[in-house]
Structure formats: C-alpha cells, structure tokens
Amino acid sequence: MASLRKHLSRHAQQRYRSCVRDIQTSKDYLEYVRINDKDVTTTIFRGTLYELYAKEFLEKRLNCYDMTRVGGAGDNGVDVFGKWNLNTYWKSLSDVQKLKKYPRTSILTASKQYNDAIDSEATRIIDLESLIQVFVQCKNYKKRIQPATIREIAGVYDFHAKTALDRMKSFFFLLLPFPLTKQAHRQFDTSPVPLLHLKIPSSPVEYVDEDDESVDSFGEPAPIYINQKARKLLRGLEAEIIKF
Numbered sequence: 001m002a003s004l005r006k007h008l009s010r011h012a013q014q015r016y017r018s019c020v021r022d023i024q025t026s027k028d029y030l031e032y033v034r035i036n037d038k039d040v041t042t043t044i045f046r047g048t049l050y051e052l053y054a055k056e057f058l059e060k061r062l063n064c065y066d067m068t069r070v071g072g073a074g075d076n077g078v079d080v081f082g083k084w085n086l087n088t089y090w091k092s093l094s095d096v097q098k099l100k101k102y103p104r105t106s107i108l109t110a111s112k113q114y115n116d117a118i119d120s121e122a123t124r125i126i127d128l129e130s131l132i133q134v135f136v137q138c139k140n141y142k143k144r145i146q147p148a149t150i151r152e153i154a155g156v157y158d159f160h161a162k163t164a165l166d167r168m169k170s171f172f173f174l175l176l177p178f179p180l181t182k183q184a185h186r187q188f189d190t191s192p193v194p195l196l197h198l199k200i201p202s203s204p205v206e207y208v209d210e211d212d213e214s215v216d217s218f219g220e221p222a223p224i225y226i227n228q229k230a231r232k233l234l235r236g237l238e239a240e241i242i243k244f
Contacts, residue, residue, distance in 0.1 A: 024069055026052040050140035050202060054175045055080045057200055062224075062241075063088045064134055077156030080136035084171065087113060087129035089240035097236065106235035107132075107168060126169050133170040135160055140202055144178045147187040150195075157193040170194070171230060177202040194230035 023029045029052055033040060051069050058064040058080075067082030090098070090113050098117045108114040111126045126132075137153065139145055153172060161170040171194045179199055180188055188195055224242050231238055 024052070024055070024067075026056060046202070047138070047140050050175075050177075051079045051138045054136065054138045054200060055082075057175075057198075058082075058134070058136065058173065067134075076159060077137070077152070078135045078160065079138045081160075082134055082136075083130065084132040084134045085129050086132050086234075086237060087127075089237045090114075090128050092240045093236070100236065102236050103232070105232040107233045108236045110168060125165065131169055133161075133166075134173055135170065136173040136175060138175045140177060144181045145176060145184055146181065147183045150174075150184055150187040150191055153195070154191060154193050167194075168233065171196060171233075173198065175200050188225075189227045191227055192229060193227075194233050195227040196230055197225040197227075 023032055026049055029049060032038075033045065038045060055067045055069055059067055063085040064082050065085060067080055069080050070078060086107070090108075090111075098114070102108045102114070107126060107128075111128050113128050114120075115122050135157065137156075139149065153174070157170070157172050161167045174188075174195060174197050176197070176199055179185075180197065188197060226234065226238055226242070234241060
C-alpha cells in the first residue's frame with residue numbers, strides 16, 4: 001500500500017509539473033505551485049489565480065458552466081470562456097412575467113422558452129440553457145482601469161461574435177478587484193458590447209497553504225453592473241440576474 005501511495009504521488013507530481021496549461025481549478029493550480037515551488041509573489045501567479053478564482057465564482061454564483069481558462073499568449077483577448085444558463089433566471093419568473101410582451105431587442109423574443117410559453121409559431125433560435133456564450137476578461141490590477149481598456153473590448157468581442165445571432169447570444173464579463181473610474185464607467189455604459197461588470201476582490205489566497213481551504217470561500221462581491229446594451233438583451237431577466 002505504501003509503495004502504491006508513493007507511485008500515485010509521483011504520478012500526481014508528474015501530472016502537475018507537465019500540465020499547468022490544462023489546470024482549470026484554483027485548488028489544482030495551488031497544488032502545482034506548491035509541488036514546483038513557484039514564486040507566489042509574481043504577477044503571473046496572482047493573475048492566473050485570479051482568473052481561476054473568477055471562473056469558479058461565475059460557475060458557483062451566476063450559473064455559468066463549461067467554463068475554460070485560456071489566459072496567456074494567444075488567448076485573443078479572452079481569459080475565460082464558456083456558457084451561461086439563463087434558463088435558471090427564466091424559471092424564476094412568474095407566469096405573468098413569462099407571458100408579457102417584450103421588445104424585439106430582448107433575447108427572450110428569440111428564445112425557445114419564451115415562444116413556447118406564449119404558444120408562438122415563430123422560429124425558435126436560441127435555447128436559454130445551452131446556447132448563451134460568455135467571454136471573460138480578468139484584470140487583477142493594483143489600480144483602476146482606464147477607458148482605453150473598455151474600448152479594446154469592442155475589438156475582442158467583434159472577433160469572437162461575428163454574426164447578428166452571435167451578438168444576440170454572446171455576453172462579455174469584465175471582472176476587476178476595483179470599481180471603474182468615472183470615465184471608464186461612461187465608456188462601459190455606452191459600449192456597443194453587451195457588458196457585465198463584477199467587482200471581485202483579488203483572490204483571498206495570498207499564499208499557498210497545504211489544505212487549500214481558502215479557495216473554497218467566496219466573499220460577497222459588489223452588485224453586478226449591466227451596461228445599456230446588455231440590459232436591452234436581458235430585458236425581462238435582468239432583475240433576477242442582479243439578485244445573485
């Protein structure tokens with residue numbers, strides 16, 4: 001049994017040494033750092049851990065799933081991408097809310113769930129549970145970001161969401177440890193990209209402990225902010241989303 005444990009331990013260490021690019025949880029990343037005796041004071045460590053922490057936060061608090069961290073060279077401006085289950089928020093609506101008439105700019109009008117509810121024969125294009133895409137940028141900076149960062153997101157979004165249908169079902173999350181500056185906030189709110197901003201504190205893990213328990217404890221973030229473009233798309237669901 002002891003030899004088996006030793007063999008498994010060597011196997012695990014080899015896995016952590018060779019597959020850092022495939023690591024998708026903060027706990028596994030901390031284990032990789034511990035085994036390889038990496039410097040936990042570097043911006044690379046803090047940035048990677050923040051991305052993984054943010055990924056897990058979106059999964060646990062905002063019903064995102066199939067999330068993948070891709071941060072690093074060649075990420076095309078996206079640190080994390082995946083899907084967003086908006087059907088969870090749809091199910092929270094009352095029967096009266098589900099039968100309301102929504103503007104055509106709302107994703108609900110093109111959704112399977114809404115058209116089923118109103119017995120519409122309209123073409124049902126978007127499944128709120130399986131077809132909503134999310135792109136995420138994490139900026140674990142020591143100071144607040146500037147408007148230029150928001151402007152750059154438009155190019156990133158256009159690269160990933162090329163068609164009208166893509167733009168109707170694709171959202172961009174910006175996760176930061178600090179609030180936006182007034183100028184950045186104005187740029188954020190008027191952006192043509194459907195943006196959602198979450199102020200999430202820098203990872204609570206400032207050192208690598210042996211149990212990695214702290215990565216499972218999420219603090220309470222500031223309220224989510226949804227820009228005008230995203231509000232139009234999420235009309236009918238936004239009140240449920242901000243309750244998270």
